[in-house]
Amino acid sequence: MKILVLNAGSSSQKSCLYEFPGGLVDQPPEPLWKGAIDWTVEPGKAAIKVKANGKVLEELVSSTSKAEVTTQLLQTLWQGETQVLKAPSEINVVGHRVVHGGTEYRESVRITQEVKAAIARLANFAPIHNPVNLEGIETIEQILGTEVPQVAVFDTAFHAHLPPDVYVYPGPYNWLEAGIRRYGFHGTSHKYCSERAAQLLKRDLPDLRLITCHLGNGCSLAAIRNGYSVDTTMGFTPLDGLMMGSRSGSLDPGILIYLMRNQGYTADELDTMLNKESGLKGISGVGADMRQILAEIEKGNDRAKLAFDMYIHHLKSAIGSMLADLDRLDAIVFTAGVGENVPLVRELACQTFDFLGVKIDLEKNNSRPIDVDIATSDSTVKVLVIHTQEEWAIAQDCWQLVGDGSTR
Structure with missing residues (x-):
């Protein structure tokens, strides 16, 4: 087939x-x-x-x-x-x-x-x-x-089991009735990585407590318990949550009201600014690619350094927020372009959680690991780098729905 x-x-x-x-x-x-x-x-x-x-x-x-x-x-x-x-x-x-x-x-x-x-x-x-x-x-x-x-x-399907206290926004209740709620995205990647993590750890997925970090041009985290996403950083749209390549992530909504009232921004202008001119690109003035940012830091570019430091701060804060919905942590998973290929991001993100017993092996971390545990032998939390394969996950769903093709 x-x-x-x-x-x-x-x-x-x-x-x-x-x-x-x-x-x-x-x-x-x-x-x-x-x-x-x-x-x-x-x-x-x-x-x-x-x-x-x-x-x-x-x-x-x-x-x-x-x-x-x-x-x-x-x-x-x-x-x-x-x-x-x-x-x-x-x-x-x-x-x-x-x-x-x-x-x-x-x-x-x-x-x-x-x-x-x-x-x-x-x-x-x-x-x-x-x-x-x-x-x-x-x-x-x-x-x-x-x-x-x-x-x-x-992309939203894997987050369909979010509980109401997570997916309902604290605005007027009629928002929910109008479909304004947290949906979550990157679900195919989070689902694949959670299943692959269970394989690598030789554990049953329902028994694991995971935080999966999808860090590409778009970024999101998911807290996974009993095989389901129980919290995630993206919300009503993929603009919410972490600082990303060219997207702002979460902001004080009062900023947008201020820009509309005092600087005459239209909805379309705000859309373009928040999705295409913010994040790493907006702060650094260099671009949305993490490789560009790191190269500029080497040249002494202060704005690139600020953008990187902000990116790490938002990532660490979000990992901490995901912990609130887990009764323990078995593994942190890094995936997608930045998550798989930038050792410094993994190192700095994990350093903050050494009080939980998270320890990474720097040699493993810097050796271009794919589908391996980079934690030290005495780390109480596994740290996995997994190559996300969304296309394969999609193909598997096709097989399960269509079978051997006899329904054509």
């Missing part, structure tokens, strides 16, 4: 083709084909990168149409040096990451016209992401036809 996965974001898209030999497996296999699109290289252009058959294809495409660029990317599955399929019809099912599922979708589902309508309606809650996710679904319909099953895997 061949499963194509599209993990589309606002600025990039990651795609994989997996072949399931006949059932679920614990270890993620290497995909037959990997594709990526970067929409940010330069105005009016997108960068395509494909890996398959030991070949790497890189191309700059002149187009502003996401559907056109996605089509060109997918054609490399059955054409050229990276061809791994004889024809598009060999694809049995397509899985999509969808950021917001609201309260209706607490697990992955087969995509129908009703589901598509819900994704479009919920774009009011995730205007940067849901429209892009829906566009990917419709692009697949154009390329493969409507007979190929498609599956929506919602």
Whole structure:
């Protein structure tokens, strides 16, 4: 069974083709084909990168149409040096990451016209992401036809078990009735990492108490108890919580009222400022990439140093807040671009919690660890670095929903 996965974001898209030999497996296999699109290289252009058959294809495409660029990317599955399929019809099912599922979708589902309508309606809650996710679904319909099953895997689903005292905001109660509540995001990553942590620790997931730290351009934490997310840092939107690459994270809402009243900011201007001009980028003036920040610190850039120090402060504070919903802590998990690749972030975040018995082995921490415990032998809390594999997690949900493809 061949499963194509599209993990589309606002600025990039990651795609994989997996072949399931006949059932679920614990270890993620290497995909037959990997594709990526970067929409940010330069105005009016997108960068395509494909890996398959030991070949790497890189191309700059002149187009502003996401559907056109996605089509060109997918054609490399059955054409050229990276061809791994004889024809598009060999694809049995397509899985999509969808950021917001609201309260209706607490697990992955087969995509129908009703589901598509819900994704479009919920774009009011995730205007940067849901429209892009829906566009990917419709692009697949154009390329493969409507007979190929498609599956929506919602970022919010893993947080569906948050208790009311966590997900209800302390505003007027009618906010809740209008759907304004904490939803949480990055759920596919948090779920995968919690399950992988249980495998690595040789423990049953329901017996573990975990804090998973998804630190990429977007950042969020989750407190996991009994196999479920019981608290998380992102809220009504992915803008809430930690300081991120270009997003502010949590702010005093009075700041926004002040900016609207005294400086004439519109809602759209605030949206752009908080999502694209804040966080590491806004404070440093350098950019949203942690590698840029660290390079500038080496040059003596004080604003870059301030941005980094703030990032660590917000991360430590959030880890502390997650502890409040756990009766003990078995492991801290670091994942995603920064979490997996920046040892200094892991080191400084863990130092604060040495009073809990958290101790990391600096040699292990600095040796590019993947799917290993970097804690010392006498640490009372494990510290895991896990390579998040959201695309594989999406593929697994597709298998569980569609089975061997006989429902096509």
